[in-house]
Amino acid sequence: xxxxxxxxxxxxxxxxDNVQKAAEKKTDxxxxxxxxxxxxxxxxxxxPMQPMQDKDFIAQMAQxxxxxQMVNMxxxxxxxxxxxxxxxxxxxxxxxxxxYDEAGTIIPVSGVVDSIVSKDGILYATAxxxxxxxxxxxxxxxTSASESSEEAEA
Numbered sequence: 001x002x003x004x005x006x007x008x009x010x011x012x013x014x015x016x017d018n019v020q021k022a023a024e025k026k027t028d029x030x031x032x033x034x035x036x037x038x039x040x041x042x043x044x045x046x047x048p049m050q051p052m053q054d055k056d057f058i059a060q061m062a063q064x065x066x067x068x069q070m071v072n073m074x075x076x077x078x079x080x081x082x083x084x085x086x087x088x089x090x091x092x093x094x095x096x097x098x099x100y101d102e103a104g105t106i107i108p109v110s111g112v113v114d115s116i117v118s119k120d121g122i123l124y125a126t127a128x129x130x131x132x133x134x135x136x137x138x139x140x141x142x143t144s145a146s147e148s149s150e151e152a153e154a
Contacts, residue, residue, distance in 0.1 A: 035067050087116045087123050087134060095125055096139040097132045112143050 039060055096110040111127025118124070124131040 035064055039064060084116060084118060084123060087125070090125055090134075090140060091115065092143060094141050094143045095127060095132070095137045096141075097136050098138065108138075 042060075090113045092113065094110055094112050096108060098106045099109050101107050109130070111130060113125045113127050115126045116123060117126055117131060123134045125134060125137065
């Protein structure tokens with residue numbers, strides 16, 4: 001007689017591991033959790049006759065720390081860039097950006113920032129009738145007295 005086949009996926013023998021795996025959010029990027037999981041798996045499955053050297057383990061932990069810090073730094077830089085408080089310091093300053101003319105040629109444009117506007121999570125500097133995303137600003141400089149009077153006349 002054949003042995004009975006036991007499976008973790010047949011009721012009432014659902015494995016909590018399977019339920020947790022099914023509930024996990026799938027991502028295409030390798031994050032710090034996946035990196036740590038790989039490291040732990042590597043430690044569990046290492047050859048007992050040739051265990052991981054201390055320097056190898058320390059090097060991998062340093063890599064893990066670097067990955068974690070880069071993820072944290074990217075999040076903080078994103079917050080800083082999108083901070084409307086820091087962007088408000090541009091009001092009254094002259095910014096420069098590029099635009100395309102009718103012929104498709106890139107022309108440099110500048111203007112004095114009147115306000116900062118947030119649309120769909122993106123910050124825009126408004127200079128006169130034009131709005132430019134802060135990511136496209138090429139330069140910032142103090143507004144001279146002559147530029148301020150030209151803006152007032154226009």
